[in-house]
Amino acid sequence: MKGIDLEGRVAVVTGGARGIGRATARALRDAGAKVAIGDIDATRTALTADELGIVGVRLDVTDPASVEIFLDEVESMLGRVDVWINNAGIMPIGPVLDQDDTVVRRAVDINVLGVMNGARAAARRMVAGSGGRIVNVASIAGRMPAPGMAVYSGTKFAVVGFGEALDAELADRGVRVSTVLPSFTDTELIAGTTPGPLTRPVQPEQVADTVVRVLHRGSRHAVIPGRLSGGSALWQLFPRPAAKVMRRWFGLDRVFLDVGADRSAYDERIAGEAATPEK
Numbered sequence: 147m148k149g150i151d152l153e154g155r156v157a158v159v160t161g162g163a164r165g166i167g168r169a170t171a172r173a174l175r176d177a178g179a180k181v182a183i184g185d186i187d188a189t190r191t192a193l194t195a196d197e198l199g200i201v202g203v204r205l206d207v208t209d210p211a212s213v214e215i216f217l218d219e220v221e222s223m224l225g226r227v228d229v230w231i232n233n234a235g236i237m238p239i240g241p242v243l244d245q246d247d248t249v250v251r252r253a254v255d256i257n258v259l260g261v262m263n264g265a266r267a268a269a270r271r272m273v274a275g276s277g278g279r280i281v282n283v284a285s286i287a288g289r290m291p292a293p294g295m296a297v298y299s300g301t302k303f304a305v306v307g308f309g310e311a312l313d314a315e316l317a318d319r320g321v322r323v324s325t326v327l328p329s330f331t332d333t334e335l336i337a338g339t340t341p342g343p344l345t346r347p348v349q350p351e352q353v354a355d356t357v358v359r360v361l362h363r364g365s366r367h368a369v370i371p372g373r374l375s376g377g378s379a380l381w382q383l384f385p386r387p388a389a390k391v392m393r394r395w396f397g398l399d400r401v402f403l404d405v406g407a408d409r410s411a412y413d414e415r416i417a418g419e420a421a422t423p424e425k
Contacts (some may be wrong), residue, residue, distance in 0.1 A: 147322050149364035150279060153178035156224045158217075160207050160264055161234030163190040165284060165333035169354035170231055172198055175356050179229065182220040186234075207234045207260030213267045226275050230268035231357060232261045233283040235301075236416040237335040239402040242296040249417050250297050258308075265312060269321050276319025281357055282309045286329045286369060289378040292393060294402025298333035313366075324360045325367040328353045329374055338409025342397020 157174045161167040162183025175181045175198060184205025185191040195202025203219050206212040220227060235257045238249045265280050272278030287295050288302030306325055313323035330336055332347040342345055348370050356368050369375040377392075384392065393399045 147317075147324070147364035147366060149362045150228075151178075152229070152358070152361060155179045156220070156226060156229040157181050157229035157231065158220060158227055158268070159183050159231040159233055160205060160260070160315035161185055162202070163187050163194045163373045165335070166328070166331060166353045167231075167233040168194055168198075168285075170233060170357050171200060173351070173354035173358045174229070174231075175200055177362075180224045182224060184216050184220075184234075189330060205234075207232075207264055208255040209400050210267065213263050217251045217267055217271065221271075227268055227271060228397070229276050229361060230264060230272075230278065230280045231283065232264050232280065232305075234260055235283070238289075238297050238413070238416060239294050239298060239339070240405055241294065241403060245297060246417065249413075252416065253301055257298070258304045261305050265323070266307075269312070269316055270409050273316065273319045277322075279361055280309075280312070280321065280323045281360060282306075282323065282325050283353070283357070284327050286327045286374060286378050288325075288327060289369075290374075290381045290398070292398040292402055293400070294405075301415045322364065324365055326353065326357055326360060326370070327367065327378070328370045331370075334412050337412045338406040339401050340404070341401060341404070345397055394408070 152174060157179040159167050159171045162171045163185035171181050172262060173184050182203060183191060183195060184203055186206050188204040191202040191204060191235035201220060201223055203216050205216040236253055238245055238253050261282055268280060282305050284305040285302040287299040293300040309323045309325045328348060330341045330345050330347040330354055332349050351378040354372050356370050360368050369378055
């Protein structure tokens with residue numbers, strides 16, 4: 147896949163008001179792109195856009211009509227979108243049998259349908275123009291499932307598969323799709339968890355820099371940190387007993403089941419209708 151120069155390109159980041167999205171918007175801006183962020187939290191979107199000197203427009207990724215309106219507004223201000231970063235997502239964790247049905251539905255709506263809605267809308271316009279690039283921010287959980295992450299892992303496995311198939315389908319029409327898979331990232335998504343020594347959280351800026359590097363190089367996918375790339379790619383080949391040992395070794399056997407009370411604020415927010423937390 148051929149990389150692109152971001153200078154002067156129009157780039158969109160969904161879930162761009164905070165966390166990985168905010169860091170990615172900054173990195174794209176610093177690389178010379180004209181950046182727009184979309185987020186369901188209109189107040190935080192406006193604040194972040196003002197702080198970074200970029201465009202911010204309210205966006206509900208679960209609503210295809212909202213995505214189209216967002217695209218129309220961005221194109222009216224910046225021009226045709228060249229780069230679309232699917233970043234918006236939520237991370238419900240804990241025993242799967244105890245999870246609220248509404249939160250499970252929201253995870254699928256945001257993490258899976260939100261990616262599909264954004265990618266399809268952007269790709270239609272890219273195909274009609276001179277092509278473009280889509281980057282899906284998935285998670286290493288889309289390769290390495292763990293107890294307490296059944297719903298989240300399921301959505302991220304879907305994102306990985308969707309991105310691979312979409313790239314295969316649209317490559318000959320000038321649209322390429324890449325996937326970025328961060329491990330534990332130091333945002334509110336890991337509130338209440340205690341990562342082990344082998345899963346020390348990476349910073350949002352590391353993920354953002356990887357997104358930019360993927361675009362510059364035209365990479366198919368990238369894992370952060372890179373040392374987990376090989377093992378995560380081979381995970382599905384490990385026998386169950388070996389996978390169990392490795393989960394314990396990485397500290398993944400209980401970390402998403404033994405959750406502290408300081409996660410309650412995040413859980414309450416992702417259960418609500420008025421806000422969609424981002425990575």
